[in-house]
Amino acid sequence: MGTKRGVQLELCLARLRRLRPGLRTWGLSATLGNLGEARDTLLGEDSHNGRLIEGPSARPVAIQALLPEGCERFPWAGHLGTRLSEGVLAHLDQPGTCLLFTNTRSQAERWFETILHARSDWLEGLGLHHGSIDRRLRQRIETGLAGGEFRCVVATSSLDLGVDFSPVDRVVQIGSPKGIARLAQRAGRSGHQPDGRSAILCVPTHALELAEIAAARRAWQAGVIEARPPLQNSLDVLAQHLVTLATGEGFDPTETLAEVRTTHAYRALEDSAWDWVLAFITHGGPVLAAYPDFQRVVEAADGRYRIASRQQASRHRMSIGTISSDTAVSVRYQGGGYIGSIEESFIARLKPGDVFLFGGRSLELIRVRDLTAWVRRAHRRRQAIPRWQGGRLPLSSELADQVLSLLAEADQGRWQEPEMAALRPLLAVQKRWSSLPGPDRLVIERTRSREGEHLFIYPFAGRLAHEGLATLVAWRLAGYRPATYSMAVNDYGFELLGREMPALDTASLGDTDHRRSGGRPARGHERQRTGPASVSGYRPHCRAGLSGYPGRGKSNRQLQASSGLMFDTLSRYDPDNRLLEQARREVLESALEVERLRHALERMTTQEWTINHTERLTPLAFPLWAERLRNRLTTQSWEDRVAKMIGQLEKAAS
C-alpha cells in the first residue's frame, strides 16, 4: 500500500479476478490509518461488496524511553547516542533474545561495532541485518533468530515487514521513531508473553527525541495512526505489467483496458495515457522517428499484443520489479567471498587504501572495477561508515502534531510524561531565550553570529517538506534583495544563513500559492530524480552490470546508463515522454512531500507568528546549526567545533 509494489499487486489481482470471477480477497493490517481506502485499493471497483472486519482493540504496546541521567541540555544533531550505550547494554544483559532497530544502515553498523566492542564474548550470538548485507547471510540470521541462536540482532527496516519469524523477548529502537505505525510494528516483534504486551525501549539519539517518544505513546493510546495513501496512475508499472502480459499469451487492448480500470490505481486512467503506454511498449513512443530499431511488443494480425522476440521475453523476466535504487556495487574479498552491496555514491568517495566499516567488518578498499569493490580485511580501526540513502525518512505528520501538542502543554507548565519531565531543563532554556512552538504558534528565531545572520523557522512538517519550504523562503527573500543563502533542515524546522537577512514580510512568506510565486522546487527535483526515473522500462539497465544475464556477463556493460543520464537524455530528445511527467510528479509528491508542504504553508497562515531575536543559538536552533556545519567540515573538526559551542551555550544557560 502506497508503493509501486502495491500497484503491481492491484494489477495482478485484477487479472486473477478476471480469470476467476468471484475470487475472494483478504487483506490484513494492524497499523494503517486509512482502512477504508485500503479496502478500495485491495478490492478495486467491487469494493462496495467488501467488508471491513475489526478485531478487538489493538494489543497494548508499552513504549518506554531510556532516560539519560542528567539530560544533556543541548541536543547534538545526528549524534549517534552511543553515550547511552551503557544503558542499552544493561538492557541487553537480561536473559532472552533482543532485536535492536536503528533508522539507518550506518547507525546499525555503528551499534553492531559498539556492542561487539563492549561484549566481545557475544560474537557468536550477535547478528547484523540490513538491506545491503548478502541475502544468504540475512536468511541465516532470520532462521537463527527463530531458532534462538542469536542473543541480539541489530537491524534496520529490512526486518520491519514481511519477514516471518517467532517473536523475540525484547525490542530496542535507536533514534527517532519517525512514525507511529512504524514504532508499533517494530514493537510487535516482541511480547507474545502471557500478558500479551509488546514492549519497546526507545533510545533517543538526541534530547529532543524524547518528546517524539512521548508523542508516539500518546498517539498510539489515542488510536492515531498514519495513513498510507495509495499511488495513482503509475504508467511505468502499467507498462511493465503489459509487457508481462504480452510475454504470456498476449493481450487484447480493449479487454485489458477495462480490466486495468477495475483497479483503484487506474480507475481514472485516461484514454490518451493508455494509448501512450501502448505506443511506448510497441515502438518507444508516439513519434516513430525518435526510436528506430526499437521494438519490445508487437501488435499481431489478430489484434493481440505479443512480445517481439524470445530474447525480449527473457530480458523482461530478468529485470521485472518495482524497486529502484542507486547503482549497487558489490563488495567482495580479493579471495572471492561476497560480502554485500553498497551504493556507488559511497564507494566513489573512497580511495584505494581507505578503511571503511561494512557488514560489521573493517575493510580496506583495494580497487573498484566493473561494479565490484575488491577489499581485504583491515587491522586498522574504521575510518568511514557508509551513508546509505535510506536515512531521509521524515517524521510523520501525525507524530509531529503530537510533539507540538506536548510542547504546548509544556509551555503551560504541564509535564505529564516522564520523557517531557526529563526534557524540562532544556525546554525551560528554550522558553527563556525564545518561545516554545505549538499547534497554534509558529516560532521564528533570528540571531547573528560571526557567520552572518541566521533565520530559524520551526513548522514541524518533516525534513522533506522543510527542504522545499527552506528553498521557497530563500527564494522569496532573495526576491527582496538578491543574495545567497545556505540552509539546513531537520524534522522540526530549517535554518537559512545569509550575510544579511531582510525583515520578514509575514504576508508574502506564508503565501500558499507557491506556484504563482515561482518557488518551483527545481533543485530538489534535480537531486531526487534518480528514484522515479529508474523504474520500469529504464530499470534493467541501471543495474545491468550487476544483475546481468546468465552466461552473458560483461557484454551487458554496454547497456549501462545511470537514471540521471536517462532523464537528461529523455528531457532533451523526447520531452513529451509521459514517464518524465510522472517522474516529476512523483518527486513532488514523495520526495518533496508537496502536499505536506502545502498544508504546512496553510497552517502557517493561521498560526500566531512569534519572531524572537535571540542572542545565541537556542536548543531548537542548535541541531540545525550543527547539521549545516557538518556538511562543510570533516568529522574531526566538526566534533571539535560542536563541543566548543556546547560549552559556550551551557555556560550561558546556567
Place this chain on the structure above:
Amino acid sequence: MSTTDLPIQLAGQWLQLLPERAVYWPGQRALLLADLHLGKAAAFRRAGVPVPAGQSAATLTRLSALIDHWQPERVYWLGDILHTSLATDRDLEARLHAWLEDHPGVQFHAVPGNHDAALERLAPALTLLTEGTQRDGLALCHYPDEATPSAQPWVAGHLHPVVRLSGGGDALRLPAFIVQGDWGLILPAFGEFTGGAPMGPGDGRRRFVTTGARVVEVGRD
C-alpha cells in the same frame, strides 16, 4: 569560444582546455577528444530499452562546429569513439563515412578504446594508432596510466571524469579535465549520452570543470 578556454602546460606542450569538453593543441594544430560513444542510444534500443535517437548526430554536429572554429590539421580521438561494433550498426557506419568525407582537410587519428570494435571499417579516412603513440613527447592513450608519477607524459580518456560541486544544500555535477601531477591529462567524455565518474581531489591532482561556456579550476576542498 577562444576567449573562454584555459591553457595548461604538460611536458612542455601548451594545451588549451575547451569548454566544449575537448582540447586544442596548438603545437600539433590538433583537436583531442575522448569517449564519443556514438551509437549508444541505438544499442539500447536494439536491446529493448526505449532511448530516443539524436545524440550521435548532436555529438558529430558539435565536433563539426569545433573543427570549423579551430581549423585543425588533425583530430585525435582517444578511444571509445563508438559504443558498440560498427558491424552491428550499418546505419552509423554510413553516417560516419559521410561525415568524414565532409571534412576533407582534416586528418583523423584514433586510439581504439575498449568499446571500439570494427573501427577499421572507417579506413582509410581514419588512421588507427596504437595505445601510447607518441606525439611531441606526449603519449596518446585511451587508458590513463595509474602509475604516479608516470615515466611518460600522457593524454587519455576512458574515465569520463566529473566533479561534484556542492554548497549550501545545492549540488551540481560538471564534466571535468583532470590533470595528474605534471605528467597526465584525462579528458571529459565528449559524447552526449555518457555518464560520469566522480573524481575527488587527490595528491598532485588538479581538476578543471567545464560549465559548457567556461573552464574553471576547482579547489582542493
